[in-house]
Amino acid sequence: MRDAITIKLGDNGRFIIPSKIRKQLNLKEGDQLRVSTEAGKIIIFTPEALLGEFYDLTQNIRSSHADVVQELLDERRQEADPTTWCGGLYGG
Numbered sequence: 001m002r003d004a005i006t007i008k009l010g011d012n013g014r015f016i017i018p019s020k021i022r023k024q025l026n027l028k029e030g031d032q033l034r035v036s037t038e039a040g041k042i043i044i045f046t047p048e049a050l051l052g053e054f055y056d057l058t059q060n061i062r063s064s065h066a067d068v069v070q071e072l073l074d075e076r077r078q079e080a081d082p083t084t085w086c087g088g089l090y091g092g
Contacts, residue, residue, distance in 0.1 A: 017044075 007015050017027065025046060027033075034050060036043045 005018050005021070007018065009015050021027075027046070032047065034045050034047065
């Protein structure tokens with residue numbers, strides 16, 4: 001909150017996001033933002049930030065699925081390898 005900027009609420013609850021913040025987030029006219037509240041705060045975030053949070057939250061799930069997929073691929077490759085059929089009788 002050190003970098004907090006004070007803004008004034010205008011007609012119909014409108015406010016202007018300061019140019020410093022718009023530049024930092026590369027916001028342009030017409031960009032869509034998400035707004036929510038949390039613990040008495042107004043939270044405004046870009047769709048990209050939401051995707052980043054989703055990515056972080058699903059990292060463990062994706063990692064565990066990658067292990068399962070790799071195990072399945074290894075099994076299928078071994079089954080397809082003729083050197084492993086019937087104790088190696090057909091390979092090599």
